[in-house]
Amino acid sequence: MLTKRQLLILQSIIDDFIETAHPIGSRAISKKAKINLSAATIRNVMADLEDMELLEKTHSSSGRIPSEKGYRYYVDHVIAPTIRDKEIAIIKNIIQDNMIELEHVVQLSAEVLSQLTNYTAIILGPNEVDATLKQIQIINLTPQTAVAILVTSTGHVEHKSFSIPKGFNVSDFEKVVNILNDRLVGVPIVKLPYTLQTEVYELLKQHITEHELMYEYIQSIVRYDDTAKLYVGGQSNILMQPEFKDVEKIYEFYTMLEDEDEIIKLLAEQHDGLKVTIGNENKNEAIKNFSLITTTYKLGVNQLGTIALFGPTRMEYRKVITLLKSLSNEMTDLFYVTFNK
Template sequence: MELTQRQKIIFKTIVDEFTRCAEPVGSKTLMQLLDFPVSSATIRNEMVTLEKAGLLEKTHTSSGRVPSQKGYRYYVEHLMETNLDVQVKDALQEVFAQRHYSLDEVVDKSCEILSHMTNLTSIVLGPDSRSQKLAHVQLIPISERSAVGIIVTDQGHTENKVFDFGTEVSAQDIKTCMELMNDQLIGTPISEVVEKMKEIEPLMAAKVVRHEVLFEAFVTAFMRFATEKVKVSGRSNMLYQPEFSDLNKLKELMKVLESSSLFHQWTDQEDNVAIQIDNRNELIQIGDCSVLTTKFHYTNDEEGQLMVVGPNRMQYSKVIALMDYMSSVIEDVFTNKGGQKKNE
């Protein structure tokens, strides 16, 4: 069904008002919100038409209407206007321009900002590093018991980690260990580094006095580096959403948000409805929940995802505008001034 211009305006106003206040919207409220004269009876007739089209639903507790799942999809695809305040844009740029961030830090910071600014739950997925190969390892002693380790992949990803060895390790041991790993491990896929380290452990034991301490530290670091980077922030925001007042429903959602594997199962269910909003954004409807996702690139070949999870009643235009802009800012973090990706 093709909506008239008046029906589109009335429907958009209902969605905007309901996502703002979580109260069903009636004809009297709409008369005050619309910027053109129209009678209450006319509005009611248009609402009935929109309900028959499957875009609105009537609640049991009020004469007002609320958007349906189909209605939200129609709004996102045809009526949504995204715009981000200049002050918000400047603030986001300032946050990431303050200093050089590692991949993990960008993931963490992005997640915190998203949950804070949307009052919803945010999830950021970094790239899976397992397909990359080790290009370089550097160890820089900062005390007798600790060192900074720098791991670089063939695709330009750099991870910094402070190793607290818990005991004194000589500078010579650190130097020998670093030389050995660069000699034996360069070109090894990240997913295979731990197994390769086990193979060269006897060689390390023969050359490094405190080899067991250094070996354990690097095995742990590479295992963490090889896993998908997932950060979740703002779980408690769900407590303030009326749609999740059912404690059992909230508990189930919290379980999903605690586990990346459960989350993937949840978003990949057959009866979910997913629509591509543009070449970067997607909306997934899962029962009473919606998941908005936005892609961003670390390199030309690898991408991560920003996600916001909340009730179907969320302020889509605000959330998508924020995610879209933030993804661009994140990409800028991994871009040199000349416009080339860091791994190029």
């Protein structure tokens, strides 16, 4: 463990470097009101911190910058989440004002999170393979067209327009909707095809004249893509960070962002709770120069989504951790209650 003096100097250097992105010298630290130490004493402490591999000396300056090990110590032992009333109020308003569809809430949350931090935010929705069908409606738009609205237990809402089969008795739609809601609501998405082929098909034969034709239409309507969904905010924010003016450093990151499967694989590995990975702690080569902070939100007992922020290792950890925890709590409170009624 560090001494009180070492801890004070380390925190001061990291806080200043996060704000300025410039190496910090002993004279700059000695001018701070809370640092009652001479420049010579500060230099000795900085040298000790460098020996511990918590600080690094740049070639272009006599000042020091935090190492990845220094950031890790800072995250694990120094910072604590702080109350950020203004930003948290913004998050609460987004959640409360947009309670209709999960997708809308999550996309807005990703965008606002990126704006509040100036980093790239990605929110991973839960995989629909874990979901059940919560509701299905079929609404006639015209005598020839209708729209099917399907809602899952994860809050995913899907609208599918289709043409009404020629000669089909429109009044049978009510029977069809009743059959579908009676037999499909509460059924896991992955089991829908089997339930359609067995229970639903038999009931259609009994109650619907054009049952074969309607069965074909229902098969096309009740079809889900079972992959998780990504919501991205602030994709270009990384370019605003001075560390990433070098195109080569950022090229691999943007290439990764274009590969949804790669992002899903990266974020799906996160477990319940908050996790901070710094620089080379990241296994993916594309983000070796980044810090990645993730947390999860819940939609059910076994249904987790992931919130992630990508930024430089010179990230505002205290602010980001506070905002992620707040957003996670708000989304969990809304979705867990709404989709588990």
